[in-house]
Amino acid sequence: MVDNPWLEQLQAAGYRITAARRAVTEVMQSSERALTPIEVYDAARKRDRRLGLVTVYRTLEKLEALGLIQRVHHEHSCQAFLRAGEGHQHLLLCERCRRAILFEGDDLDALFERVGEETGFEIRSHWLQLYGLCWDCQTDS
């Protein structure tokens, strides 16, 4: 009766499937933008009215540990979560509506090599986010 790939993964990791986890999972799966714990709580309570905020925190923690969601950093506040993409992806964020797009873009190897040589660092990972305006927000006033 588990029809959802994220719930399958939770189950495979030894966790139980509950109404609370269903609600949080579905909210995160369907959101176009990164959500804070309170926003997840508000949205998920429409699916499970008894849900508590504490359970939202606990569920987000598990989804993050399983790599199903990721933390998104804005200039201040870094407590917003977004579904994660497949493999390594970068983020493109609309500054107006906060919509988030994942994209691949590993044309960066030459840069890493140059920086590695100049600094002596062994570069192991990186983090790239682009900010701008999505099409809809460019056109509406």
Add this chain to the structure above:
Amino acid sequence: MVDNPWLEQLQAAGYRITAARRAVTEVMQSSERALTPIEVYDAARKRDRRLGLVTVYRTLEKLEALGLIQRVHHEHSCQAFLRAGEGHQHLLLCERCRRAILFEGDDLDALFERVGEETGFEIRSHWLQLYGLCWDCQTDS
């Protein structure tokens, strides 16, 4: 009697030069790595024993507003501050000793153009951080 460029900038912006601001400023100027408010407090109290944590917060806020320091985001916690570089720079962070290096690297225009075309976004800014091991941390065990 103001011999320090950051203090001069604070003064030029209309702020007074105090022992507390001297201490925080000197700590931030001399740190090789991003420091949290508590770390700044601990270090700055060695220069001004009466310093309070609240004043550290207030001073960091002013230094950030003047563009002298910047906020550094790590995977969790995003409340660490580092002296800012000149113009637009990217960060290279050692995962072991947390040393931070600023570098320039704007070979990214082709990528932005491609992503802009594919997504319809108007890209306005970006944010790149590299993580790895600095030379010292590669060699010590």
Add this chain to the structure above:
DNA sequence: TGGATAATTGAAAAGGATTTTCAGTAAGGG
């Protein structure tokens, strides 16, 4: 060089977000 005045300070209190505790509830294996 004082003295006046307004910015700045530290301590304590308040506020907000997140985590822990705990007794009751319910998932899911047998």
Add this chain to the structure above:
DNA sequence: CCCTTACTGAAAATCCTTTTCAATTATCCA
């Protein structure tokens, strides 16, 4: 269907940051 144990929500605790406020002090001006 029952039993075990994970999971839950609510309340309390904790941690970090901001606000408040009376005392202090940097700077301006006579």
